[in-house]
Amino acid sequence: MSKRGRGSKQQPRTPWLKWLGAGLIMLLLVPLGLLYLRGAFRQSVTYSLANVPSLEDDRFVRMVMGLSSSLPTNGELIGFWIGADAIYAARLEAIRQAQRSIQFETYYMTPGQRADEFAAALIEQATNGVTVQLLVDNHGTGSIPDDYWQRLTNAGAEVRFFREFDWRAPLDYNSRTHRKLLVIDGQQVLIGGAGVSDDWDGDPDIGDVAPWLEFEVGYTGPIASLMEGFFLQNWAYDGGRVDLAQAMPIQSDADVPLYITYNAASLDESAIRMLFQLSFMAAADRIWIGSPYFVPDTPTRDTLIDAKERGVDVRVLTMGESNDKPIVRFASRELYGPLLAAGVEICEYQPSMMHAKLALIDSGWASTGSANFDPRSYFHNDELNVSTTYPPLIQHLDRFFVSALEDSHCLTYSEWQSRSWTEIVQGRFGLLFKDLL
Numbered sequence: 001m002s003k004r005g006r007g008s009k010q011q012p013r014t015p016w017l018k019w020l021g022a023g024l025i026m027l028l029l030v031p032l033g034l035l036y037l038r039g040a041f042r043q044s045v046t047y048s049l050a051n052v053p054s055l056e057d058d059r060f061v062r063m064v065m066g067l068s069s070s071l072p073t074n075g076e077l078i079g080f081w082i083g084a085d086a087i088y089a090a091r092l093e094a095i096r097q098a099q100r101s102i103q104f105e106t107y108y109m110t111p112g113q114r115a116d117e118f119a120a121a122l123i124e125q126a127t128n129g130v131t132v133q134l135l136v137d138n139h140g141t142g143s144i145p146d147d148y149w150q151r152l153t154n155a156g157a158e159v160r161f162f163r164e165f166d167w168r169a170p171l172d173y174n175s176r177t178h179r180k181l182l183v184i185d186g187q188q189v190l191i192g193g194a195g196v197s198d199d200w201d202g203d204p205d206i207g208d209v210a211p212w213l214e215f216e217v218g219y220t221g222p223i224a225s226l227m228e229g230f231f232l233q234n235w236a237y238d239g240g241r242v243d244l245a246q247a248m249p250i251q252s253d254a255d256v257p258l259y260i261t262y263n264a265a266s267l268d269e270s271a272i273r274m275l276f277q278l279s280f281m282a283a284a285d286r287i288w289i290g291s292p293y294f295v296p297d298t299p300t301r302d303t304l305i306d307a308k309e310r311g312v313d314v315r316v317l318t319m320g321e322s323n324d325k326p327i328v329r330f331a332s333r334e335l336y337g338p339l340l341a342a343g344v345e346i347c348e349y350q351p352s353m354m355h356a357k358l359a360l361i362d363s364g365w366a367s368t369g370s371a372n373f374d375p376r377s378y379f380h381n382d383e384l385n386v387s388t389t390y391p392p393l394i395q396h397l398d399r400f401f402v403s404a405l406e407d408s409h410c411l412t413y414s415e416w417q418s419r420s421w422t423e424i425v426q427g428r429f430g431l432l433f434k435d436l437l
């Protein structure tokens with residue numbers, strides 16, 4: 001029997017523990033390292049703008065075009081629809097009018113009556129020989145069963161799922177298409193915040209006693225052709241075939257000035273954030289913001305507080321207790337303190353989920369589209385917003401906002417201070433993931 005010498009090393013009793021520890025450390029370090037290489041921890045840049053021209057100064061729109069990559073175009077306003085019944089009826093009517101093509105891009109769909117009616121209208125048109133192309137976000141439409149898409153493709157529609165999970169680029173899954181657009185024959189476009197879901201009829205499970213607050217805008221003219229191009233861009237990026245022979249010449253003398261801001265999914269800079277910041281800094285009388293998910297970053301909050309301090313009427317219309325993402329609401333409410341203290345009005349819609357997205361600046365500028373006021377819309381999603389100086393559209397939005405305020409509760413600072421500790425805990429937890437909200 002050999003004896004261990006005095007100087008020989010002691011073997012650890014449980015070497016597997018050492019390996020387990022090392023393995024766990026590697027499991028933590030490797031993803032962190034990959035996130036680091038991807039720039040996930042980079043410091044966000046604050047856009048430091050000064051002396052932004054007023055809305056009356058024609059340099060304002062030129063600066064919007066340049067700084068926020070906004071394309072100028074024209075259109076004619078053909079509809080402003082409020083609420084699920086009007087919005088879905090307008091979409092079905094537009095689909096039935098199509099002669100040549102229907103292109104639809106959206107983030108969110110769920111099974112139900114609205115989705116079935118939508119499919120039935122598309123199937124009828126595809127069967128008639130109309131080109132039907134659907135580009136749906138793979139994540140946001142994940143609850144729709146395969147046989148739904150199968151029925152559409154059997155009828156001749158083309159369906160593409162935007163950004164399916166790819167294990168070779170897992171982080172890409174964070175960037176979604178959040179655009180919402182329906183283009184008919186390249187001549188007509190409907191743009192609003194609604195997905196295709198019975199949720200918009202009101203969901204008693206989340207406390208809704210009315211349909212969701214939402215609107216949609218319809219245009220004809222050159223804007224439709226431009227939007228067809230944006231649709232085809234993502235279609236091509238997603239691997240779809242683009243046949244430009246189908247693009248029709250525009251038959252229109254529409255002259256409503258419109259500016260299209262396109263946000264590409266990325267982890268760095270944001271045309272949408274630039275658009276909002278420029279607009280807020282140009283405001284002299286009012287900044288009225290509507291957004292279900294209102295998670296302002298520090299520069300946005302500072303810009304709104306500065307505006308309030310120079311005498312601008314700053315109001316935010318957002319979701320109240322009836323909402324589909326309580327954790328986002330609580331996280332959002334954790335950020336309200338300095339805004340309320342500065343006198344910004346934050347009003348929570350009461351009857352149901354408030355889902356409309358808009359910004360009204362003075363009486364001369366408005367922006368609507370798919371973008372929420374949150375980091376997800378700023379930095380992670382594909383978004384499309386339409387801004388305008390067109391008075392009739394601004395008046396529609398003005399009336400929409402005023403009427404929604406009548407059914408909203410505007411928070412006071414002391415109410416906000418006395419929110420429950422359970423809400424605070426959930427909100428602070430949500431804020432840990434603020435950059436992804």
Ligand SMILES: O=P(O)(O)OC[C@H](O)CO
Nearest residue numbers: 107108193199292324372
């Ligand atoms: O991200 P939004 O604003 O399109 O809303 C989608 C919601 O998840 C609808 O419940």
